[in-house]
Amino acid sequence: MASNTFTITAAPGTDIWRKPPTTDVFNAPTALPSPSSTNTTLRTTGPLTTFRSARLSFNFTPTAQYDQAGLLLSFRRRGTTTTTPPAKWIKTGVELYNTLPRLSTVACDNWADWSVADLHPATTKAGQEVGWTTVLVEKDKDGNGTGMWVYRLASNAETGEEEKVPLREICWVFGLEELDEWEVEVSAMAARPEKGVTEGLVAEFRGLEVAWAE
Template identity: 60%
Template sequence: MASSTTFSIKAAPGTDIWRKPPSTDVFNAPTSIPPQNQTSSSPLRTKGPLPSFLSARLSFIGSWKYQYDQGGLLLSFRRANFPTTPTKHVGPEKWIKTGVELYNGRPRLSTVACDAWADWSVADLPGNQGDWATVLVERDTDVSGTSLWVYRIDGETGEKVPLREVCWVFGDGDEWEVEVACMAARPGDVGGELAVEFRDFEVTWKE
């Protein structure tokens, strides 16, 4: 089900979600989940077993100003018995974030997938900086196996524009949980807070 609630996250300077060898491991960006629709008979679920996850969708807008300003959708993966499972990381063992990030003077579509370490891909962001952006992360199964696909949703046509396939998510068995949230970050000691506004947060699970 979808939440039409519009809400915002404010990220202070020095916040990020990033893991890069040999020793960078940061997971201090603010995250939020919109209020559940209390009148619904099927309240919005934002955390559940990984085998039940089908898709997550989110729209957002921000006043991107400084290098690496960012906001979007965050999927955090933890073993079902977390936090009793030992982990060397400051945040969840694995995660994916996708949204918009300011890079070299331009807001760009950005996806970071972190298994052992993070890797990053960027793509052109159509439209103007003041436009809302929408991303979708969706489970997909084909003859090769099961993965997550990351898409940009075209604001005029509704077309799913493919950005990235992430194949490691379902490779470690079923004893994992996934939490879906919204995030914003302003890495570096620059400026004041970054405000990112969100709407149309939707998470779909198997019945």
């Protein structure tokens, strides 16, 4: 069920990133739409085995390297407090890298892996709004097994219909040991890893939807 717009302000020095040998940062702010602005049936946390998909739209103006906003999936074993950083996570959205906003997906099992793709090639640069962008993370099963696919949702120029532009397949999620013991939490996130700036990064979000198996 789609929600109204809500915002996150990320202070300088915030990030979600894990890189050997010792970097393990999970201090970026997350948020959900307020209960008054969304249907009360929106459920954002549940057993990983019942997760089907999550989608979110967002817009922001990046100015500093690694400014980012998007969708976050946090994986924790059942019984772990939500105040503890998740053991594993996936984030996907838009991130400013080398002067251009780019579609960005990071999947963290033991350590984080990062992939980027063009957003609006050669048109949008630092200091400009990225425009409303929608991402989707969806459970997928084929003849080779079960995984997660990450998509950007875009309007087909000819038909006007929504189409899924594939960004990345993540295969470790449903291969976790004791899969029944894992839960997934869905939220919006924003981060400003650069510490040398003085202002926070403001990102707008809307249309959070999460689907679960019945």
